[in-house]
Amino acid sequence: MLSLALATSLFLGPVWSHLSVRATPSFEDVCHQIQGAISNASAVYWLGSTLYNKGVEHYMTSSEQDSACVVEPGTAEDVGAVLKIVGSNRTPFAVKGGGHTGNPGYSSTEGIQIAMFRFSEVTYDESAQTATIGTGLIWDNVYEALAPHNVNVVGGRVTGVGVGGFTLGGGYSWLTNQYGLTVDTLTSFELVKTDGTIVTVTDSSDADLFWALKGGLNNYGIVTRFTLKTFPQGQVWGGLITYTASHLEDVAAAVAKFSANVTDPKAAIITASNFLLTQPGVSQLLFYDGPTPPDGIFNDFLDIPHFTEDVDTRDFISLVQASPANLTAGQRSVGIFATVPVPTLSANVINAMFNETVFWGHKLQLDSGTFISYDIEHFLPSILTHNTSPSAWPPTRDTAYIPQFIYYAWLFEFEDEKFYDAIRQSSAQIANVAKQEGQKGVDDAPPYPNYAIFDTPVELIYGDSLPRMRSIKATVDPDNVMGLAGGIKI
Known part of the structure; x- marks a missing residue:
């Protein structure tokens, strides 16, 4: 027996030694490799610490995971070091900015969570009329930093939305009717490639990569900074009005009239048809880029008896923070987003979205549905004409498809598939309404990423x-x- 054991060990010893060298390191081992490679400008956090919790937390619980560690890089060089380590070890990782995604695993992982919070720069260049912005910020931070300069950028419309994912996905703004999508206002990216090199990507330095990054999400590396065109910004008019169930038809009619008749690029709305606490209702956001709107543009909304009203002349940041975007955040809900892009926001499409709110609200509250919301969005057909440089998304600028937004929240993960199926059915129903009235291209319309x-x-x-x-x-x-990171992979 002893001789056999000795012979076996002699035979297998080199094999086991060889295998141990090639064995895939654990996620924790990779965390330690990163900790040893980054500078003092960065940090690694472990389960149990407050900053770990901050790093993995997302807007919805279903979009977050417990990672092996959270890495907060503070320099582009350290981002490069992290990318080289996860790449060489083939370790799953995720990149989180604001954490506002609706999809599971898109900016979360059980591997290495990269949290971009330390990229918090906002630098205004008056001579170039641009702002350089870190990808770890939320738009609230950006607007506050630019306000003293009386300028603004084309960014998020509601509070709490992250700069990074929003911009890399396209970006619809209160200012989009005037200036286009956020990607249309980009002048450069600071990109950390997967081999660790840091490059500034512009249309003149690398036209192909510049094009691909505009809408290409996280497929090409990690973007640490954007440089965006700025535009003059004074006081705006608008805010939030809420209506109860008895006025749904009135609001639907007001939205249809606005969509059909208002062509002023400074005017915009978001109509959130919601089902909450067993009842339908509406959260109506009004916006005008100026201290006073022209007479009559918003009268139909103002004349409907309301439950609450917070509409006034105000600073831009105040308008953004008047929105109910984080209405369900305190509930720590499971949730999902979906979209229906349509060429025309017609009365039939608007009524369909109100009807879907009531139908699915009543149906899903019998499960664990806590919030059923249909955001009716209106943009002018000219929004894609402001840019002379094309972008990866949208893939066509022949038609400006309007991204209608659906959001479901619920309590229990075991009901995920039920809610996923419901939101898919509802999306299909709204698309069918648009097709039945003769809208063209609905089946092939590119969804907002x-x-x-x-x-x-x-x-x-x-x-x-x-x-x-x-x-x-x-x-x-x-x-x-x-490809080791979550998100839409090409």
């Missing part, structure tokens, strides 16, 4: 852009390191 549910085909989102995007990725990230 930041609203799209997780199983949306990437071919539908990016359309004709996809072959070029994949070719650029093969050059920039040949080992597909960014």
Whole structure:
């Protein structure tokens, strides 16, 4: 027996030694490798610490996971060091900015959670009329920093939305009717490639990569800073009005009239048809980029008897923070987003969204549904004409599809599939209404990446852009390191 054991050990010893060298390190081992490689400008946090919790927390509980550790890089060089380590070890990772995604696993992981909070720069260049903005910020921070300069950027419309994912996905803003999507106002990116190199990407330095990053999400590396065009910003008019169930038809009619008749690019609305606490109702956001709107634009909304009203001349940041975006955040709900892009926000589509609110609100409250919301959004058909430089998304600028938004929240994860199926059915119903009235291109319309549910085909989102995007990725990230991260993968 002794001889056999000795012989076996002699035979297997080199094999086990060889295997141990090639064994995949644990996530915790990779965390320690990162901790030893980064500078004092960065930090690693472990389960149990407050900053770990901050790093993994998301807007919805279903979008977060307990990672092996949280890495907060403080320099682009340290981002590069992290990318090289996770890439060489083939370790799953995630990149989180504001954490406002609706999809599970898009900016969370059981591997290495990269939290971008330390990239919090807002630098205004008056001579260039641009602002350089860190990707760890939320738009509230950006607006507050730019307010003393009386300028603004094309950013998020509601409080709490992160800069990074929002911008890389396209970006619809209160200012979009005037200036286009957020990607249309980008002048440069600071990008950390997966080999650790740091590059400033502009249209003149690398036109292909610049194009791909505009709407290409996290497929090409980690963006640490954006430089955006700025625009003059004074006081605005608007805010939030809420209506009870008895006035749904009146609000629907007001939205339809606004959509059909208002062409002033300074005017915008978001009509959130909600089902909350067993009742339907409406949260109506009004916006005008000026201290006083022209007479009559918003009268139909103001004349409807309301439950609450907070509409006035105010600072831009006050308008953004008047929104009910974080209405369910305190509940720590499970949730999901979906979208229906339509060419025209018609009365039939508007009424369908109100009807879907009531139908699915009543039905899903019998399960654990806590919040059923349909955001009716209106943009002018000219929004895609403000940019002379194309972008990966949207893949076509022939038609400005309007991204109608759906959001469901519920309590228990075991009911996930029930709510996913419901939101898919509801999306299909709204799309069918648009098709039945003769709207063209609904089936092929590219969904807004930041609203799209997780199983949306990437071919539908990016359309004709996809072959070029994949070719650029093969050059920039040949080992597909960014494929180890969550999100829409090309």
